[in-house]
Amino acid sequence: DGGITQSPKYLFRKEGQNVTLSCEQNLNHDAMYWYRQDPGQGLRLIYYSQIVNDFQKGDIAEGYSVSREKKESFPLTVTSAQKNPTAFYLCATTSGTAYGYTFGSGTRLTVV
Amino acid sequence: QKEVEQNSGPLSVPEGAIASLNCTYSDRGSQSFFWYRQYSGKSPELIMFIYSNGDKEDGRFTAQLNKASQYVSLLIRDSQPSDSATYLCAVRVVSGSARQLTFGSGTQLTVLP
DSSP: OEEEEEEESSSEEEETTEEEEEEOOSSSSEEEEEEEOOOOOEEEEEEEETTTEEEEEOOTTTTTTEOOOOBBBEEEETTTSSSSEEEEEEEEEEEETSSSSSEEEOOOEEEO | OOSSSOOOOEEEEESSSSEEEEEEESOTTTOEEEEEEEOOTTTEEEEEESSSEEEEEEEEEEEEEEETTTTTEEEEOOOOGGOOOEEEEEOOOOTTOOEEEEEOOOOOEEEEE
């Protein structure tokens, strides 16, 4: 089945740790996005990538890093510089400007 | 002013009624408009999109767009308890090479049996 796979579903981070969230897609979409959602809030853009080996910062990129070494994969690293990382993280792709996004099932990150 | 604004609710309607969800946007260059449904703890799911002024119907859902007023709405007819969710409005402005959606904060809808 075509789709977007995010893993893990739940992730716990200790203070000072870096953690990496995985996002893999087999839809052959060029553009991929990472969003953060806090309780009762909308989606805020962290990073996006339109082609391999290229990515741009979104509205809240501080404390996060990404890579896009292959079309199928767009991992997000939450670094220790992100002071309030507890949130629901969503990866999305799109096939073009006329279309909406397809979302993965999300990763819920909690700081312990 | 937020780029995409929604009434956060909660909005409660009785089963069988029409639920009306509203969204306004600030950028007149906005070209595409989307409605997503998000159940608690789940990821958003696209339910409607509209590009042109007027109404677009799909089953019990109708999206309405008025670009002059910078207003987009979603009507849900014959509301069911299974429609209880948060509805996110999203707007696309194509600027340069960017292809991004800007989301509203969502309206929480509860359909009462």
